[in-house]
Amino acid sequence: GAGVSQSPSNKVTEKGKDVELRCDPISGHTALYWYRQSLGQGLEFLIYFQGNSAPDKSGLPSDRFSAERTGGSVSTLTIQRTQQEDSAVYLCASSPSWAARSYEQYFGPGTRLTVT
Amino acid sequence: SQELEQSPQSLIVQEGKNLTINCTSSKTLYGLYWYKQKYGEGLIFLMMLQKGGEEKSHEKITAKLDEKKQQSSLHITASQPSHAGIYLCGADTQGGSEKLVFGKGTKLTVNP
Numbered sequence: 346g347a348g349v350s351q352s353p354s355n356k357v358t359e360k361g362k363d364v365e366l367r368c369d370p371i372s373g374h375t376a377l378y379w380y381r382q383s384l385g386q387g388l389e390f391l392i393y394f395q396g397n398s399a400p401d402k403s404g405l406p407s408d409r410f411s412a413e414r415t416g417g418s419v420s421t422l423t424i425q426r427t428q429q430e431d432s433a434v435y436l437c438a439s440s441p442s443w444a445a446r447s448y449e450q451y452f453g454p455g456t457r458l459t460v461t
Numbered sequence: 462s463q464e465l466e467q468s469p470q471s472l473i474v475q476e477g478k479n480l481t482i483n484c485t486s487s488k489t490l491y492g493l494y495w496y497k498q499k500y501g502e503g504l505i506f507l508m509m510l511q512k513g514g515e516e517k518s519h520e521k522i523t524a525k526l527d528e529k530k531q532q533s534s535l536h537i538t539a540s541q542p543s544h545a546g547i548y549l550c551g552a553d554t555q556g557g558s559e560k561l562v563f564g565k566g567t568k569l570t571v572n573p
């Protein structure tokens with residue numbers, strides 16, 4: 346597809362379980378971002394990947410959160426031992442090379458995570 | 462504290478009316494982005510502003526960045542039901558940073 350895709354679109358899980366959220370960025374985009382959008386809140390930056398550089402993990406809220414990006418393309422956000430406060434929409438975005446000074450980020454439709 | 466403040470939080474207008482949404486920061490906005498979000502969908506990029514005093518328009522939507530680069534406004538002329546959604550402003554407040562901060566959004570309802 347032409348845009349950023351995310352899966353699953355919805356995920357309901359029990360408290361304490363681990364979940365994996367997937368993001369397929371736009372082909373050729375070197376930068377990939379994860380955000381979290383909680384009810385009534387703006388987007389909260391979680392993690393940023395740029396090419397082969399070490400990811401910027403400064404936004405991850407706890408060590409239960411981790412993310413990988415394999416082969417410079419697909420990314421997986423993992424939340425271990427989920428808590429109810431993890432319930433949110435998780436959005437992925439990608440953008441062209443930072444070197445081109447293009448900051449426009451293209452967003453996926455998001456994964457709505459509900460922890461019961 | 463919220464780095465980007467959006468106002469109003471929600472807005473209900475009659476079709477055909479004009480409206481303005483504001484995005485304000487105490488920090489310099491090195492890059493200011495407007496996005497639109499519909500329920501169940503991702504964010505749709507609208508416009509990007511970088512220079513103080515810059516103004517851009519697309520169809521009936523105009524975005525401006527003030528000279529001090531601390532406030533931006535989004536103006537919709539002759540609103541239509543298709544304009545309904547949540548409008549979010551995002552910004553680079555560090556200068557050359559890839560990490561954008563976002564406002565909480567403005568929910569726009571346009572009644573036919």
